[in-house]
Amino acid sequence: MPEPLGDPPGLAPYAERPSTSRGRQHGEHAPDLRNAFQRDRDRIIHSSAFRRLEYKTQVFVNHEGDLFRTRLTHTLEVAQIARTIARALALNEDLTEAIALAHDLGHTAFGHAGQDALDACMAEHGGFEHNLQSLRVVDLLEARYPGFDGLNLTFETREGLVKRCPLHHAERLGDIGRRFLDGTQPGLEAQLTNIADEIAYNSHDIDDGLRAGLLTVSQLREVPLVGDILTEVTAEHPDLGERRLIYAAVRRLIGHQVRDLVDASRARIDAAAPASPDAARALPEPLVGFSDAMRERHQALKAYLYEHLYRHYRVHRMTTKAARVVRELFTTLFGDPRLLPPQFRADAEAREARRGDRGRARAVADYIAGMTDRFALDEHERLHTPKRLT
Template identity: 75%
Template sequence: MVSAGGDPLGLAPFASRPSQGRGRRVPEDASDLRNDFQRDRDRIIHSAAFRRLEYKTQVFVNHEGDLFRTRLTHSLEVAQVARTLARAMGLNEDLTEAIALAHDLGHTPFGHAGQEALDACMTPYGGFEHNLQSLRVVDLLEGRYPNFDGLNLTFEAREGLVKRCPTEQAKRLGDVGRRFLDGTQPSLEAQLTNIADEIAYNSHDVDDGLRAGLLDLDELLALDWIAGLHHRASTSHPGLRGRRLVYRIVRDLIADQVHDLIETSQANIDAASPEDPDAARALSHPLIGFSEAMHAQHWTLKQHLHERLYRHYRVHRMTTKAARVIEALFETLMSDTQLLPPQFREAAEARESARGLRGRARVVADYIAGMTDRFALDEHERLLSPKRLT
């Protein structure tokens, strides 16, 4: 039950509460219907960056098949796993959901291949990292409100978007960068959502990899964990085959991780006994995490996916071509900002006046990172194909 505009009931002492939060960058009047974390979630859902996730690659480019996951479906799955975890541990579900839904807003087209290519292009100009870009989206790039740039999210939602950060960058981030300088932690909700992302990512890539025929179930069964899940499914449902067997294995894969994370994290919390959210933040180590045994199984599965799925020659062909598209777009737009749409051209000129080529490059990166897979391919053709003059 939730009181109108108030905090959810039954939260643990160390859970984040909107009524005790650190506020927004630009102060706003409170809503009489939704608390601040609920408003964060709703702003994220209504943002253009969130809608574009529907057409951004997870592993397989969007048009390769209607059933493969996109950044949008991945984000929804992360939110579902994270909310389950938060509810079980007495943490704030609304904040957890907001972080989960926003965590990939800054991701490039073409998945990690796009990020790596854009980071390489941006190396002389400060680099590119999609978590920092997500913060940039919600702090600056979304233009929906008359009184501020971005979405003006709460501190608690914003800090959950930044998973890692170099020291020099942390100094420029202000409040959300402070913990990287102090060696402290984000909220427990942010810690939880970070691992929910890993749970969803690995488990559902198994599903998509098998569906695409790039992963082989017999090879996966060489992993003790998957073999155990297969035995469990076959014992409880003799004769189970095909997609239903895969679905059962993937569900149990997620369930094993969720239960281990709750049990291990609760033991860590009990040992540390944080009295409030700031006491949990002040620690030098996170409290949310897997047991050593589950961490080892998780890592083994991740390595298998890297070797058998992400480096599969069909995926490699796709990612190689995608990287070339990103590189060509960056080089072309950096060389002539008149090719940018007016809004980005004006921003590039302004930032170049203030920061030189570094400023120009950041705006070009903003433009490319905001593209969907299909738009990036179309823009590449518009700019570079001699057969396309408009």
């Protein structure tokens, strides 16, 4: 049998290595043409949850337009940005990519409106949080392999999926939740992927907001960071059309943030000089992050988008309707689990037998969280429209 693939060359001492991974929950033979983190990545890409991201909302509901970003296109953009940062910092690109590709697997339909609505429905039954649901997807809900539930990913990939976690949940997560109890950090690959996610959605939500007519270039000229970049591009290309101006500005916006992140993180890493991944984890503060100046401008941009895009009345109309769909689906299905498809009904009955209403609610939440936008709308219509009897 061929020898397992070795560690990638050129990794820094503080980078994760597949040869020293903390392993999987269920023992498996090592792959011979891939390392452990590459296997994680491939399992994520082939999962049902990953394919469903194509039809889940980022900001605009899927059917609003073909050119708006979905959870899938956002995920791919995060992976691209994260790999660039990992390469620059001599971190493990394969692990970084795996975390990026899986980070939104647990997100509901209809973006954050769907998550917030489902969390409210689950308030008396343990709550709902999409990062924890992503871990639940890869640990339990994917059913593809004969020997175990879930995807059986490595500790390092699973660790990167949980960005935040209440202490009462952390206690139940074992090693994955330990850092929330003792105040330590995730691995550097997980740290950088978290920020790559923010860079991607801030930058590309601007593009989508402009395309939808909810933002204007003249408005953005007054926003810190974006305004400076628009001035730069206009000075270099005074006759550029608006669409190309936007593309150029978004591209530079990403580039400026990535450059700052790499430089600031490298300076912190050099000062701390962690000799291993666990040495980086043991520090009281993360090493990967923006400079103080960029962090301030980044936060100002987030605040602007929150006020002028995410709270725009047209977006609010969409999200209000979406939240109502999720609430009504939960109320109806929790009230009568016989309405669930057979496999989900069986799961609800089994969980209810073990944990009562809390178990039944979690099974219903799993079903709803796995829905795409259009499936949720169709299921809502099937359950609530008198003309639809099937």
